[in-house]
Amino acid sequence: MKNLLHLRPYLLRYRRNIVFGVICIIVTNIFAVLAPRFIGAAVDVMSGSFTIADVLQNIGLYVLFAALSGFFLFLVRQNIIVASRKIEYDLKNDYYAHLQILSKSFYTATSTGELISRGTNDLNAVRDFLGPGIMYSINTFFRLFFALVAMVLISPQLTLLALIPAPFLSYSVYRIGKSMQQKTRSIQESYADITNLVQENISGIRVVKTYTREALETERFRKLNNTYYGKNLSLAKLQAMFFAFLTALLALSLIPVIWVGGINVINGTMTIGDIAQFVIYVSMLSWPIISIGWVTNIIQKAASAQTRLNEIFSTRPDIADGPDSSISDRPVQGRLAFHQVSFHYPGNRENPVLDKISFDIEPSSTVAIVGATGSGKSTLVNLIPRLQDPVEGSITIDGQDIRTMPLAELRRMIGFVPQNNFLFSDTIASNIDYGSTESNTDAVIEASRIANLYDDISDFPEGFDTMLGEKGINLSGGQKQRTCIARALAWKPKLLILDDALSAVDTSTEASIFKSLLDKLPDTTLILISHRISTVKNCDRIMVLKDGRIAESGSHDELLARESIYAELYNQQLLEDEISSLG
Structure with a gap:
């Protein structure tokens, strides 16, 4: 339950709505508890000589007080339930905003389906607590309080008899x-497991169909869904048993209330109207007491969800x-150094x-990084925009350690x-312009x-306004790569x-x-990762990675002259090209 205390700032934000809602709860319960007194009075009037006017007067007052109780109940919902919706809105915004600032390592360890489940199912459970949970909890308290006071005023003895089930109920x-x-x-x-499976399958539907695994994936979903169904059914059975138990106790x-009350009427210590009132009050307690179980379920769900x-x-x-993050006022040159x-x-x-x-x-130079798969090429370039941080050493741009730069400025x-x-x-157009703060058609x-994409886009009926399907499904692999290059440019x-961004062209x-x-872009420093020698041979400098170290570094001609790792890669690709040409 302590986890629900994290919602306190949100509740304080809408405290006016909630406080006014609580006041309306008190008022609606006062009218609701006073209303049965007129029923009792009407019954007592009819026990002797009476006129229709006397009965109608009491019935009219009962209807008036019941209507006032309903009106203030409407105001309760307009304030507390509306506040819960506003808090839900804020929570969803804060949840999504928080996801945006989390690091790459978090998303590596957490599945997409899990995050979607927490942002939907769990947030809905919290919303139920903030709205109906709070409203009915407070309403139950005041309904019990006012009804018990009214019952004690009629007969303390009958009130004690009516409360006999209370200890069993609490336990x-x-x-x-x-x-x-x-x-x-x-x-x-x-x-969350079901959500994750569905998200994976829809995203990878082409792989599923290529390997004809539709039946397998359907069976996996059926098993997870069956588990989910069984758990929900188990909870529903427990709730049904609980509500049935509460109803039976009431x-x-x-x-004993009617038995002892009847004796008191015979003895003249109570009237039939008192008994009628008392039975109504006991009935009024039935929903608050039964709602304890319902509210308990809401609170338990919210506590689990908030955790x-x-x-x-x-x-x-x-x-x-x-x-102490700061950025130099000097124009960025683009000199990059690893230490x-x-x-x-x-x-x-x-x-x-x-x-x-x-x-x-050096600034404005072109540098290629080559090496075998797993040599650390992608990891190296991921360190530059701080998608990951080195465990030792430092990286500088124009002499400033990138860890002292604001992330937004560094990545810009x-x-x-x-x-x-x-x-x-x-x-x-929106995909290419994604990184810009303002739309810029030019x-x-x-x-x-520059990305050699313009002619391809011109062939589309709607040009730059062409809508892309999920993950650009209506583009070829080469067009996707060139669109991503255009976005970076x-x-x-x-x-x-x-990072191997030209492999599909x-x-x-x-x-x-x-x-x-x-x-x-003559003033831009270019770092290029590629497996093609034809791509990197014109770069000012080529670095060869092997086992996480720089094994060689130099120009294309210098590295060929050394007849080492780079020369071996070059000769291997020449041989592959010759074999391909023969085929």
Whole structure:
């Protein structure tokens, strides 16, 4: 339950609505508890000589007080339920905003389906607590309080008899409530598993169909859904038993009340109207007491849900701005330097991905990084925009350690095209212009020309306004890569990183793009990762990575002359090209 205390700032934000709602709860219960007195009065009037006017007067007052109770109940819902919706809105915004600042390592360890489940199912459970949960909890308290006061004023003896089931009720709520919380948490975890499976399958539907695994995936979903169904059914059975038990206790509590009350009427210490009132009050207690079980279920669900949400909110980004982050006022030149940089994944210190790497890259130069798969090329370039941080050493741009730069400013200097292309379900123009703070049609067109994409876009019926399907499904692999390159170029970065970003285009298109980059962005420092020697041979400098270290460095001709790793890669690719040409 302590986890629900994290909602206090949100409740304070809408305290006016909630306080006014509580006042209305008090008022509606006062009118609701006073109303039965007129029923009792009407019954007593009819016990002797009476006129229709006397009866109608009491009935009219009963209807008036019931109507006033209903009106203030409407105001309760208008304030507390509306406040819960506003808090839900704020929570969703804060949840999504928090996801945006978390580091790459968090998303590596957490599935998309899990995050979607927490942002939907769990937030809805919290909303139910903030609205109906709070409203009915407070309403139950005041209804019980006012009704008990009214009952005591009629007969303390009958009130004690009516409260006989209370200790059994309290114990039942405690024991069954704990079981409900455990079952609810298990249900929420199962829901996350289902969400994750659905998200994976829809995203990878082409792989599923290619390998004809539709039946297997359907069976996997059926098993998860069956588990989810079973857990929900178990909770529903527990709730049904609980509500039935509460209802039975309340019904049984009326037996001694009517028995003893009837004796008191015979003895003349009570009237029939008093008994009528008292039975109404006992009936009025039935919903508050039954709602204890319902509210308990809401609170247990919310507690479990908030625990899962707090796990996300309490996660801090591994990479964030330092307390003294600042950026130099000098224009960015693009000089990049690594100083004894090492990197290894947590718990794997004995096998570093990068091992004490040092190098300098001059402004406006072109540098290629080559090496075998797993040599650390992508890890190296991920360190530059601080998608990851080195465990040792430092990286500087124009002499300033990048860890002392504001993240937003650092990444604004860099155009980064990773290995895995991602395009949004939006227009081509919006995808290219994604990194810009303001829409700039000229920059979009220019970037598309440099990326050798403009002619392809012109062939589409709607040109730059063509809507892309999920992840750019209506583009070819080469068009996706070139769109991502254009996106990185649109804001004219001082440092451009292409991580194997030309693998899906042919050599002539690749050469055209490379030439355009050099001609149109002469002041940009270019770092290029590629497996093609034809791509990198024209770079000012080529660095060969092997086992996390720089094994060789120099120009294409210098490295060929050494007849080592680079020369071996070059000769191997020449042989592959000759074999392909013969085929």
